[in-house]
Amino acid sequence: MEQLKVIKIGGHIINDQQALDDFLTTFTAIKGLKVLIHGGGKVATELAQKMNLEVTMIDGRRITDSETLDIATMVYAGKVNKTIVAKLQAKKCNAIGFTGADGNTILSKKRDVEEVDFGYVGDVVKVDTEIVEVLLSRKRTPVFCAITHDGHGQLLNTNADTLAAELAIALAKNYETELYYCFEKKGVLQNITDEDSVIKNINLENYQDLKSQGIIADGMLPKMQNCFHAIQNGVQKVCVGLPDMLQNSNSLFTTISN
Ligand SMILES: Nc1ncnc2c1ncn2[C@@H]1O[C@H](COP(=O)(O)OP(=O)(O)O)[C@@H](O)[C@H]1O
Numbered sequence: 001m002e003q004l005k006v007i008k009i010g011g012h013i014i015n016d017q018q019a020l021d022d023f024l025t026t027f028t029a030i031k032g033l034k035v036l037i038h039g040g041g042k043v044a045t046e047l048a049q050k051m052n053l054e055v056t057m058i059d060g061r062r063i064t065d066s067e068t069l070d071i072a073t074m075v076y077a078g079k080v081n082k083t084i085v086a087k088l089q090a091k092k093c094n095a096i097g098f099t100g101a102d103g104n105t106i107l108s109k110k111r112d113v114e115e116v117d118f119g120y121v122g123d124v125v126k127v128d129t130e131i132v133e134v135l136l137s138r139k140r141t142p143v144f145c146a147i148t149h150d151g152h153g154q155l156l157n158t159n160a161d162t163l164a165a166e167l168a169i170a171l172a173k174n175y176e177t178e179l180y181y182c183f184e185k186k187g188v189l190q191n192i193t194d195e196d197s198v199i200k201n202i203n204l205e206n207y208q209d210l211k212s213q214g215i216i217a218d219g220m221l222p223k224m225q226n227c228f229h230a231i232q233n234g235v236q237k238v239c240v241g242l243p244d245m246l247q248n249s250n251s252l253f254t255t256i257s258n
């Protein structure tokens, strides 16, 4: 099987022009097959606040009413996705932007209302990798944002970490797939104020301890759940850290194992 790197970048990198440019240079230099998934939560939050819309996140998911869905669609599928594609083209990486609706790639289902009504938030139900595989075979690089669809004409907002894990799991059927979560820290930290306190390996056992001690918290909790989901479902390697981990295997970063 051919090797494939599925790489996700978070909102802090997208919001920092220099960090984004440096990341895209590193991404372009990766030899072999690759897929990029981006978030952009910070940009959407800033725009919502400018428009005096309330922003509520619960368990790492944005409560998405219809106005917030419009903002998410414009920001993720529009500004952020197309900016990244244009910047990649400038670096001679032939990228193509995707929402989950394009090519019916990622079908999702509006989350049922239980304790919380998340609104137009979609949980992934089916991934069709056919178009992605055609593009990869033609040396094109798919770039996914976190907008999906329900198959009945409704766009939905899906957490980008989840989307990356589901896409990696589906692609792992036909490629030796590695999943990298790039964000603004060197990895999962033992002490959030000490940049160098990277935990080199997290498995299900030490994860429980780290969680109960409050060392892993906030946005890192759903990220870890997605990491375990991916490693338990056919993805060969899952790593969390700075984009530097993509080019320098001696750099500090966190690897997730079962
Ligand atoms: N132990 C930890 N190590 C690193 N980050 C942590 C830890 N616990 C909580 N976090 C928080 O998790 C955040 C990453 O989650 P999130 O904001 O969802 O990432 P992304 O920007 O990739 O979407 C970090 O910015 C950090 O504030």
Ligand SMILES: CC(=O)N[C@@H](CCC(=O)OP(=O)(O)O)C(=O)O
Pocket (backbone or CB within 6 Å): 009, 010, 011, 012, 038, 039, 040, 041, 042, 044, 060, 061, 062, 072, 121, 122, 146, 157, 158, 159, 160, 161
């Ligand atoms: C449902 C849901 O929460 N969707 C996310 C999608 C963007 C995202 O995940 O962006 P980051 O990776 O930058 O956080 C949101 O709107 O924030």
